[in-house]
Amino acid sequence: MEKLDSEGSPGNFITKIRALPREELIMVLRRRRQYQPEAAAEAVKEALRRGIIRQEEDLNSPEFDEPVSKFTFFPCPESEKGKDKLFRSLLRVVMIVGAIPVIYGVMKLLVLKYAEGAGLVSLGVVWAAMAWLIMERHEKRLLMPMFILALLSVIYAVRILYFFKYLKLIDVLVPVVLYGVIFYFLLFILSLFRKKECAWSKG
Numbered sequence: 001m002e003k004l005d006s007e008g009s010p011g012n013f014i015t016k017i018r019a020l021p022r023e024e025l026i027m028v029l030r031r032r033r034q035y036q037p038e039a040a041a042e043a044v045k046e047a048l049r050r051g052i053i054r055q056e057e058d059l060n061s062p063e064f065d066e067p068v069s070k071f072t073f074f075p076c077p078e079s080e081k082g083k084d085k086l087f088r089s090l091l092r093v094v095m096i097v098g099a100i101p102v103i104y105g106v107m108k109l110l111v112l113k114y115a116e117g118a119g120l121v122s123l124g125v126v127w128a129a130m131a132w133l134i135m136e137r138h139e140k141r142l143l144m145p146m147f148i149l150a151l152l153s154v155i156y157a158v159r160i161l162y163f164f165k166y167l168k169l170i171d172v173l174v175p176v177v178l179y180g181v182i183f184y185f186l187l188f189i190l191s192l193f194r195k196k197e198c199a200w201s202k203g
Contacts, residue, residue: 013036013038013039013042014042017039017042017043017046018046020046021079021080021081022050022052023079023080024079024081025043025046025047025050025052026047026052026063026064027078027079028040028043029043029044029047029052029053029059029064030064030065030066031066032044032059033066034066044056044059073187074187074188074191074192076191076192076195083192083195083196086192087135087189087192088135090185090188090189090192091131091132091134091135091189092135093185094131094146094182094185094186094189095127095128095131095132095135096128097127097178097182098123098124098125098127098128098131099124099128100124101120101121101123101124101127101153102120102121102124102125103124104120105117105118105119105120105121105122105123105124106121108120109121123149123153126149127146127149130142130145130146131146134146134189138193140190140193143186143189143190143193146186147183147186150179150182150183150186153179154179157175157179161175
């Protein structure tokens with residue numbers, strides 16, 4: 001949410017408040033005690049003008065209580081715009097991960113391991129394509145195949161590590177961290193989908 005500041009040129013924060021979508025204006029009202037008195041007062045005026053509240057006393061209703069901060073493994077912005085930005089950022093990272101099996105597959109092809117190389121290249125391309133479809137078309141059903149592909153690649157990685165003659169800590173640590181991030185991001189994306197569905201059901 002854009003910062004509201006009563007300092008600077010006159011009317012600056014007023015312009016920002018008047019440009020806020022309904023959802024973000026309601027959030028400002030809920031957090032009105034955190035803002036400058038002038039900004040909070042202007043937010044109340046704007047809410048009255050739009051008919052969000054009929055009188056200032058309506059702010060005493062539970063709907064406008066300040067939200068209680070709770071610990072969560074998947075923190076995200078409360079505005080839909082913020083959620084969408086986070087959603088797309090996570091999926092861009094997930095999409096880029098698809099380059100890893102592609103590069104590794106090309107290396108296998110160069111040493112004439114065609115079946116393994118082609119499989120890895122295909123995995124990377126399919127992975128990136130599914131991430132793109134989820135990002136652009138919100139294809140939630142593709143998340144499960146991505147989880148399955150990630151699990152299959154874990155099995156493949158464990159198989160490779162098993163045949164290492166001299167296994168070092170870093171050889172284990174890097175894939176563990178990488179897969180940890182991948183699964184966390186996939187779960188985060190699933191969490192964002194569920195929050196969107198919850199908002200739709202309320203709306």
